[in-house]
Every structure is written in structure tokens, then in C-alpha cells.
Amino acid sequence: MNLAQAAAVVLGHDRNTNGSRPRAVVARDPRASGEFIAAAVEAGLSSSGIDVYDAGVLPTPAAAYLVADLDADFGVMISASHNPAPDNGIKFFARGGQKLPDDVENAIEEQMSKEPVRPLGSDVGRIQRFSDAEDRYIVHLLQTLPHRLDGLKVVLDCAHGAASGCSPQVFKDAGADVIVIGADPDGHNINDGVGSTHLGPLKAAVVKHGADLGIAHDGDADRCLAVDHEGTEVDGDQIMAILAVALKASGKLNDDVLVATVMSNLGLKIALRKAGISIRETAVGDRYVLEEMRDGGFNLGGEQSGHVIFADYATTGDGVLTGLQLAAQVALTGRPLKQLATVMTKLPQVLINVKGVDRTRVGSSEALAQAVVVAEAALGDTGRVLLRPSGTEPVVRVMVEAGDEDTAQSIAERLAQVVRTELALELVAD
Secondary structure, three states: OHHHHHHHHHHHHOOOOOOOOOEEEEEEOOOOHHHHHHHHHHHHHHOOOOEEEEEEEOOHHHHHHHHHHHOOOEEEEEOOOOOOOOOOOEEEEEHHHEEOOHHHHHHHHHHOOOOOOOOOHHHOOOEEEOOOHHHHHHHHHHHOOOOOOOOOEEEEEOOOOOOOOHHHHHHHHOOOEEEEEOOOOOOOOOOOOOOOOOOHHHHHHHHHHOOOEEEEEOOOOOOEEEEEOOOOEEOHHHHHHHHHHHHHHOOOOHHHEEEEEOOOOHHHHHHHHHOOOEEEEEOOOHHHHHHHHHHHOOOEEEOOOOOEEEOOOOOOOOHHHHHHHHHHHHHHHOOOHHHHHHHOOOOOEEEEEEEOEOHHHOOOOHHHHHHHHHHHHHHHHHOEEEEEEOOOOOEEEEEEEOOOHHHHHHHHHHHHHHHHHHOEOOOOOO
16 A cells, blocks of 8 residues: 555656546456455555556556556556466556656655655545456457458467456457467466466367467466467567568568567577577566667567567567467468477577575676686587576576587586586675
8 A cells, every 4th residue: 555655646646747636557467465455556546646447357468558548647567477376566557558667666665655645535536447448458459460360279378367358358359269278267376387387288288179379378468478289389589580570571570670688599599680680689577678679669579488579569568469469470371380480490598597696796706707708619609608697586597508408408507516616605603
């Protein structure tokens, strides 16, 4: 409630210029804690003079879209994305459905220690059900399609999450024959053995039903991974390669540029270079991808994990939108997803999370720097090394790509051992 009251000041009253009462859209995923967190957020907002549109259970990108569609002052999404059910979080969108810059987040945090706005009588905000929220989002998604999905059999795994209602509906409306799994949320089963972090059930269902492809969402449906008709995973890099090449062919890829993070497979860069497409690399995190896209005016970007951003249609990663666009390419070309995915060849990639180390010293260890130099020399132009400290825990991520799995594994293990030795946490006696 305190956080919502602070946001009401910073995102509502301080930024509302038309003199009317500020408005906010509030949505959540189906985890149980979202019910009472949403109640507290809506109480904090309305008691601070904000009119609240309660959109209920919706994907994160739907909340962002509706903020813009309603021309609301800001939005709130209550979700922990791909995390397990006991977790939860609160995300804010500024006017237009945009993510908040750091200075605005800092201003909200500072406002939390100040006195909230306390209007009285008719100046308090009102809460109303946003009854057509899902329908508006579905109509928007259908309008983005370059080709209908008639004749396609698609399996959808909704992760028992926020897309359980709208994703099956929009795929059916687009003409697909839809088989749905992971679409029975009970508040506690979100992401539990299903969805984009657990592709086994989707792979099995696609093969069992003889489907053309499968689409997996995470809990709040801001990401999409896919499975071809043989049950083989098609990850975010491959999805971006397929869509980038398609957009370029139709003259719709701005400046022939794709924005991706440093974690994207080297095979993506090699494939797109052959297709005449450049890659702009950013730090890991969709917020950095979005910043680069906005700054450069680019319209396609994303992450290997399946966050794909179509700036022409969305202000954040949208798993339902991505799945629709991917399926549309299968329908439009008449080529199976397995064949479309051959546009890029994934280099073997090994990732080792080294735990219990001092992540702050990654850039200052000479021994570690020398080990990286040796590894890069061994790989030459056939691979690469990336060491990345976690932003939230004492973990250093060691990623190695190479021409073959054994080389990537052996080099990654050697580097991981250097990280353990050189960055070991010092034990301080009482």
C-alpha cells in the first residue's frame, strides 16, 4: 500500500497535466498472493486520489498495452514472471506503457519515506472493473497478423499463468486448431513443471497430437519459446533469426538491425550477417534491449530466453504476440518450423553458474583476466567467452561457445575453476 501511495504521487499527480483525476490500470497473474497484493495496491492508489481500472488476470504485455490504449497515466503489473508460485513482485509502467527509467524508480523509492497524498470526500479515487480489458488486447493482437493461421495445429502451454485465457482464444480466432496444456491455474501451480522453463510436457504433446508446432509461455506471458513438429526446442535466438529475416524480406526491419544481448548465441550473429542484418548488442535484460531499440529507432529485439520485442506493436516483450508472429511465418511460407529454424546454426554453448564467490571482483582479478585471454586464443574465431556477475546473488556466470560441445565444456570448466579459486569469499571470524 505504501509503495502504491508513493507511485500515486510520482507517476500520477506529478505527471498528470490535464487537470483530471489520474488513472491507473492494475493487472496481475493468477498466483494466490496476487489477490491480496492487488487489493493493497488498489487501496493505496485510490486512497491517494487515483482512479483504478482493475483488469484482473492478464499477461504483463497486455497491461502495458492497455495503459497506452486507455491513455492512462500509469499501470501496475503484479507478477513474478517465470518464478515459482510463492514469489511475487510489482512492476510499474509509465504513460504509454513504457518501462520506468532508473531516476523515476528512485523517485518512487524516495517518496515512500514521505507523507502520502490524502484526499477527502469526492477527491478520493474510485475502483472499477476493466471489463473489456482482455477483449481489447486480443483484438490488438489479431490486427498485427501478417497471415491467418488456418490449417495449422498448434499446442499452447500457458504455464498455468496469465495467458491461460487469452492465448488460446487469440490463436483460435486467428484460425489455428488449438490444443491447450498448462491452462488450469489454481493460484499455486503457476510455472510448476510446465511453461517455457519446463518444455518437456509441450514437446510430448506436440508429438502426441501431430501438431505443426508448440508455443510455451511463462507465468506472465512476456516470453515465448517454441517446439517444432518433431519436439525439438526453438529458442529465442532462433525465433528472432526467423522473424528478422522475414521482416527484412518484406522491407519492415528498421535499418536492417536486430537488437540482442551479449548472451545470444554467436550463431545468431553469423546467420544474420549472411542475411545482411546487423546486430546491436546490449547487456542482459530486456530493459537494456528496449533502451537500445528506442535510442536507435529499431523495431525488433530480444533475448535468448524468449523475450522478443516488436516495437511496432508493443512496448515490452510479448509472448503471445511472438507466438502468433512465428506461427504466421509457418502458415505464410508453408514451411515447417524445423526448416525455418535452419536459418541459423546454434554453436554449442555451455553455461556454468559459479556460486559462493565475490562477484564484485570479476573485473579486477588479473589471474582471471589472463585465463580468459588464454581461452579466447584457443577458441579463435570459432567461439567466445563471457563472464558475467549476477546482479542479485554471489554468483558468476561463465559462458563459453565453441565449434563443438566438448571444447566448450572443457574451457568453461577450466574458467569456472579459476573463478572459484580467485574470487572465493573471504571468511571473517567473529
